Every structure is written in C-alpha cells, then in structure tokens.
Amino acid sequence: MIMSNVLILADHDGGKISKTAAELASLGKRAGSVTAVVLAPASQGDALAAQLSNTEVEKVVLVESDDFARHGIPALVDALAQIVGAENPNAVLIPSTAKGKEVAGRLAIRIGGGVITDAVDVNSDLGATQSVFGGSFTVSSKVKTGTPVITVRPSSVEATATSTTAVIEKLSLTIADSAKLVTITGTQPAAKGGRPELTEAKIVISGGRGTNGDFSQVEAMADLLGAAVGASRAATDAGWYPHTHQVGQTGKTVSPQLYVACGISGAIQHRAGMQTSKTIVAINKDPEAPIFDLADFGVVGDLFAVLPQAREAISSKRG
Amino acid sequence: MKIAICVKQVPDSWAEKKMVNGVLDRESVDAVLNDLDEYAIEEALRIVEPLNEGKESPEHTITLISMGPDRATEAIRKGLSMGADDAVLLTDAALAGSDAIATSKVLAEVIKSGGFDLVFCGTESTDARMSVVPAMLAERLGWAQLTFAGSVKVDGAAKRVEIARMTESGVENMSASFPCVISVIEKINEPRYPSFKGIMAAKKKTIANKSLADISISANEVGSAGAWSVVESAQARPPREKGVKIEDSGDAGTKLADYLAEKRLV
Ligand SMILES: Cc1cc2nc3c(=O)[nH]c(=O)nc-3n(C[C@H](O)[C@H](O)[C@H](O)COP(=O)(O)OP(=O)(O)OC[C@H]3O[C@@H](n4cnc5c(N)ncnc54)[C@H](O)[C@@H]3O)c2cc1C
Numbered sequence: 001m002i003m004s005n006v007l008i009l010a011d012h013d014g015g016k017i018s019k020t021a022a023e024l025a026s027l028g029k030r031a032g033s034v035t036a037v038v039l040a041p042a043s044q045g046d047a048l049a050a051q052l053s054n055t056e057v058e059k060v061v062l063v064e065s066d067d068f069a070r071h072g073i074p075a076l077v078d079a080l081a082q083i084v085g086a087e088n089p090n091a092v093l094i095p096s097t098a099k100g101k102e103v104a105g106r107l108a109i110r111i112g113g114g115v116i117t118d119a120v121d122v123n124s125d126l127g128a129t130q131s132v133f134g135g136s137f138t139v140s141s142k143v144k145t146g147t148p149v150i151t152v153r154p155s156s157v158e159a160t161a162t163s164t165t166a167v168i169e170k171l172s173l174t175i176a177d178s179a180k181l182v183t184i185t186g187t188q189p190a191a192k193g194g195r196p197e198l199t200e201a202k203i204v205i206s207g208g209r210g211t212n213g214d215f216s217q218v219e220a221m222a223d224l225l226g227a228a229v230g231a232s233r234a235a236t237d238a239g240w241y242p243h244t245h246q247v248g249q250t251g252k253t254v255s256p257q258l259y260v261a262c263g264i265s266g267a268i269q270h271r272a273g274m275q276t277s278k279t280i281v282a283i284n285k286d287p288e289a290p291i292f293d294l295a296d297f298g299v300v301g302d303l304f305a306v307l308p309q310a311r312e313a314i315s316s317k318r319g
Numbered sequence: 320m321k322i323a324i325c326v327k328q329v330p331d332s333w334a335e336k337k338m339v340n341g342v343l344d345r346e347s348v349d350a351v352l353n354d355l356d357e358y359a360i361e362e363a364l365r366i367v368e369p370l371n372e373g374k375e376s377p378e379h380t381i382t383l384i385s386m387g388p389d390r391a392t393e394a395i396r397k398g399l400s401m402g403a404d405d406a407v408l409l410t411d412a413a414l415a416g417s418d419a420i421a422t423s424k425v426l427a428e429v430i431k432s433g434g435f436d437l438v439f440c441g442t443e444s445t446d447a448r449m450s451v452v453p454a455m456l457a458e459r460l461g462w463a464q465l466t467f468a469g470s471v472k473v474d475g476a477a478k479r480v481e482i483a484r485m486t487e488s489g490v491e492n493m494s495a496s497f498p499c500v501i502s503v504i505e506k507i508n509e510p511r512y513p514s515f516k517g518i519m520a521a522k523k524k525t526i527a528n529k530s531l532a533d534i535s536i537s538a539n540e541v542g543s544a545g546a547w548s549v550v551e552s553a554q555a556r557p558p559r560e561k562g563v564k565i566e567d568s569g570d571a572g573t574k575l576a577d578y579l580a581e582k583r584l585v
C-alpha cells in the first residue's frame with residue numbers, strides 16, 4: 001500500500017490548539033503520515049505549534065499572519081489552498097464546526113475536490129462515515145473527484161497519543177487581495193466559564209422550557225458530574241441561556257456518554273442534536289412527552305424535585 | 320438595490336426522514352419552504368420595505384432563486400406571498416442527485432446573470448444540513464462572505480453591509496462592500512405569516528422557469544453523474560432499546576442516582 005499524506009487543519013482559539021487537532025491527526029494516521037497546518041496570528045505560531053507534540057502529527061506547516069484574524073474564512077482558505085498546492089496531500093481533514101465547514105466548502109471548490117461534511121469516522125482508505133437525519137441513518141461515503149476535503153465532528157474519536165515531536169516548517173505566503181473583502185472589526189468569544197465545552201463533554205445536562213428560566217438545578221447537577229450545560233431552543237430563544245449552548249438542528253450536535261434532558265419535550269429538531277447519545281435520561285412532568293421514546297431512563301416528575309434529590313443521593317454514594 | 324434570496328424546497332422538517340438506495344426519500348414527506356430560508360426573506364423584506372415606502376413602483380427588489388423540481392413552485396409561492404417580487408426556478412432532470420458543489424455552481428450562474436447587489440441565504444437546508452452553500456457561493460462569485468448573521472445593517476448609499484456573525488465560538492462583527500453573500504441564523508427575526516392580500520398578490524407574480532441550457536451548464540457537470548462524492552451504503556440506525564419509565568412518587572431522584580451508579584455514569 002502506498003502511504004498517503006493527510007493534511008489536517010489544526011484550529012485554535014485564544015492561544016490554545018483545539019482538541020480536534022489531535023483527533024484529526026489520529027484519523028489521518030490510519031491512512032498515512034499527518035501534516036498539520038497552523039494558521040496563526042503574528043508571533044504566536046511557535047507557542048501554538050508546540051502544543052501539537054505528543055499527537056500523531058509528524059510535520060507542522062506554520063503560517064503567521066494577522067490577515068487571518070482580520071479577514072477570516074477567505075484568508076484561511078487562501079492559505080490552505082496554497083499549502084495544498086505545495087504539499088499535494090491525499091486528503092484534507094478539517095473540524096466540523098460552523099467555521100470548519102465553510103472553510104471546507106470553499107477549499108473544495110478552490111482545489112477541485114469533493115467535500116464530505118459532518119463525518120463521525122474516516123477509514124484508512126479515506127472513506128467517511130456520516131450520521132445523517134439526526135442520527136437515524138449511518139452512511140458511508142467517499143470522494144471520487146480530486147483531493148477529498150472531509151470535516152469531522154469534534155469528539156467523534158478518541159485521540160491517540162505518541163511521544164514524537166513534530167518537525168516545524170515556517171512558511172511565509174501572501175494572502176490574495178480577493179481574500180480580504182471582509183474586515184472583522186471586533187470579536188466577543190463565547191463565555192467559557194468553568195464547565196467543559198458542549199461537544200467535548202462526556203456528560204451533558206440540558207434544560208428546556210420546563211426550567212421556566214431557572215437553570216440553577218440543571219447547573220448544579222452539571223457541576224456535580226463535571227458535565228456541560230445544554231439548552232433547548234425554547235430556552236435560548238427566551239434568553240434564559242446563551243445561544244451557544246443550544247442543542248439540536250440549528251444548535252450543536254452532541255453525542256456524549258450521558259445526556260440528561262430536563263423539562264424538554266423532545267421535538268424532532270431537538271432530537272436531531274442529541275439522539276446518538278449513549279445513554280439518555282429524561283425528566284419531564286408530562287408522561288406523553290416524545291422525549292420518553294428515546295429515554296433509557298425516564299422520570300415522569302418535576303425537575304425541581306427530582307434533580308436535587310438525585311444530587312444528594314449521588315453525593316452520599318460517593319461518600 | 321437588487322436582492323436575491325436562495326430558497327430551497329425541502330421535506331417538512333417536522334417529519335421523520337428515510338433513505339432509499341442511499342438517497343433521501345422525498346416522495347414520502349410533504350415538501351415545504353426550508354424553514355431557515357424564511358428568516359432570510361424576512362430580513363431582506365425589512366431592509367427594502369422602508370426604502371420603497373411611498374414609491375409608485377418599487378426601486379428596491381427581491382428575487383427568489385431556487386434550484387429544484389417543478390413542485391418547488393409551491394415553496395416559492397410562499398416566499399412570494401411573504402412579499403418577494405418575483406422568482407427564478409431552475410429545474411432540469413439532470414439535476415437530480417446534485418451535491419453542494421453542483422448546487423452552488425448552478426445558483427452562482429443564475430445569480431451572475433441577475434445584476435444583484437446582495438444575496439441572502441438561510442444558514443442551512445434542513446434536509447442536506449451541510450451549511451456550505453452560502454460560503455461556496457461567495458467563493459464562486461468572488462463576493463464578500465458575511466455568513467451566520469445574527470444581525471444585519473445595510474447602508475445602501477455607501478453600499479456597505481455590517482453583520483454580527485454568531486456561531487459556537489462567539490460573536491464576530493464584520494463588514495464589507497457590495498456585492499455580498501449573507502446567510503442569516505434563526506435568531507435574527509420572527510418571519511411573518513403571509514397575509515391574505517399577500518397570498519392573492521403572489522398569484523400574479525412571475526416565476527421564470529429556467530433549465531441548464533439557459534445558464535450554459537452541461538448535464539454531466541451536475542446531478543448524480545457530476546457528483547464529486549458518492550454514498551456507498553446507508554443503514555438505518557437500529558432503534559434504541561426500549562428504556563424504563565418511572566412515575567415520581569417521592570423517590571425518583573434516588574432511583575435515578577441508583578440507575579446512573581449501576582451504569583457507572585457517576
Ligand atoms: C427550523 C427550526 C429549527 C429548530 N432548531 C432547534 C434546535 O436546534 N434545538 C431545539 O431544542 N429546538 C429547535 N427547534 C424548536 C423545536 O421545534 C421545539 O420548539 C423546542 O425544542 C422546544 O423546546 P422545549 O422542549 O424546551 O419546550 P417545550 O416543547 O415547551 O417543552 C417543555 C417541556 O417541559 C415539561 N415541563 C414543564 N415544567 C416542568 C417541570 N417543572 N419539570 C419537568 N418537566 C417540566 C413540559 O411537560 C414539556 O414537555 C427548531 C424549530 C424549527 C422550526
């Protein structure tokens with residue numbers, strides 16, 4: 001078998017390389033050797049590239065330029081396309097986030113390759129597995145024209161660790177004026193808080209309209225279990241919780257070990273974002289709520305009574 | 320100002336979807352206007368309506384553009400009854416099975432011939448759920464990409480647009496000069512229901528039917544034949560095993576804790 005070379009986009013935020021980089025590297029390793037592209041702000045590249053040690057990345061192509069933060073996605077695509085031209089990889093893997101998917105779509109057109117989004121797995125032949133229609137179907141797909149561009153959902157695979165240190169290659173390139181049509185004038189990063197990120201968390205506790213705007217019980221349970229907090233659209237639309245926490249069709253897709261839906265009816269658009277979770281628990285007053293069709297363990301009851309009692313019982317079990 | 324809005328007819332997002340031979344079974348569910356495109360129509364209406372107020376014939380217009388089968392006219396009529404002025408429907412037997420690469424190519428050709436200043440889109444079609452077509456359009460047209468907008472401000476005189484891009488990573492304020500491709504998220508507004516007057520008026524509005532020949536794209540570049548990726552197999556996920564459901568009689572919290580402990584989840 002001929003060894004492939006797989007290019008991955010190592011995304012970063014606030015000076016930290018995203019966890020997705022190590023995950024993409026593990027998938028790329030199945031097909032061959034892995035080169036990571038780091039598109040960094042001026043003079044922050046080394047610190048970012050260093051964070052890729054102990055992953056499956058063998059080489060880092062590092063570009064430092066303030067154009068990325070100033071002009072956004074088209075500037076990232078312009079740099080990536082130039083790197084693809086030089087490295088001639090067998091595939092490009094990108095995190096399946098809103099940004100990642102847009103980068104992938106534009107890159108695919110630029111380099112003349114087919115694109116697959118929202119993969120949950122990539123095999124050694126660079127075929128992808130996707131979970132579609134809110135997880136009700138599993139599809140195997142393959143790019144048949146040009147260099148495949150595949151976006152992979154965060155936390156779909158466990159990253160493998162190595163003891164290798166990647167070779168860092170600094171590259172200076174010019175971003176075309178045609179990639180500078182948009183100017184970014186300000187950013188407000190999503191409030192991080194102390195809790196894990198929704199798509200990375202092993203446990204997600206979500207609240208809906210049934211919380212009536214009081215997320216304190218949902219948050220207390222999340223903190224006890226080290227979980228992330230999710231919300232239904234009814235809760236984010238009401239302004240009870242930030243939209244970045246919305247789970248569902250127009251929010252995030254999560255697939256944790258445990259998903260606890262509190263005061264959420266289970267509309268099809270909500271289920272689309274959580275129904276591939278391993279274990280699903282639902283707490284709802286209404287015995288007819290559709291969420292119970294999915295639940296491994298359903299409690300017909302008031303979340304304001306059930307959650308505090310469960311918390312106490314869990315704490316006393318832990319001793 | 321000339322605005323185009325890309326609208327798609329999709330299977331009703333409230334219905335369960337099925338796959339037959341690796342493609343979405345579109346026959347078994349109702350076809351509707353993509354929910355998320357209604358927000359794009361509403362936002363464009365809010366931009367042009369104040370500008371057209373009191374004018375005899377509207378100087379600022381909204382054209383809906385759709386690629387889809389004949390029955391997509393139903394979805395288009397809904398958009399026209401909300402207040403868009405006219406529409407272009409691109410239909411061709413060769414388009415069946417088109418991927419986002421082909422869809423964006425077709426839409427871009429239609430847009431190029433229309434002399435538009437702005438193109439609005441939804442953030443995703445509820446069937447394909449790729450959220451890539453707007454970015455692909457910006458790439459193909461060489462226009463500014465202002466996507467995932469939670470708010471849009473258009474300055475017609477200066478020909479500039481400002482948006483707040485809202486995604487999982489937070490909010491970014493960005494601006495660009497015309498022409499722009501804008502996609503809007505579902506938090507941006509509350510789409511209106513078509514009024515009776517709007518529905519009656521829509522019956523007289525023009526839907527121009529076009530085929531691939533009209534935009535000089537050949538059949539082998541699109542559809543299943545031209546797709547750059549293929550579905551090799553599709554399997555229905557096995558149904559979830561039926562779980563337990565308990566009625567709270569004062570100890571459900573404790574029972575929940577027991578269940579989680581037994582499953583080693585806590
Ligand atoms: C285009 C489109 C996209 C959408 N995208 C999303 C999306 O991404 N995510 C999403 O979540 N929704 C989405 N929706 C909305 C979706 O259709 C539902 O409206 C929404 O999920 C309902 O939220 P909910 O379950 O919190 O509220 P409701 O449906 O009102 O349910 C509240 C539930 O709480 C229960 N309850 C009330 N009080 C208590 C209590 N004290 N204890 C226990 N239970 C209680 C009630 O019995 C009820 O079942 C979308 C809709 C559209 C049209």
Ligand SMILES: Nc1ncnc2c1ncn2[C@@H]1O[C@H](COP(=O)(O)O)[C@@H](O)[C@H]1O
Binds near residue numbers: 327384439448
């Ligand atoms: N066939 C189509 N016809 C018109 N507009 C489309 C079509 N497909 C996608 N779009 C537009 O692109 C947006 C994103 O779709 P998608 O990338 O398929 O998730 C939609 O909300 C529409 O505005």
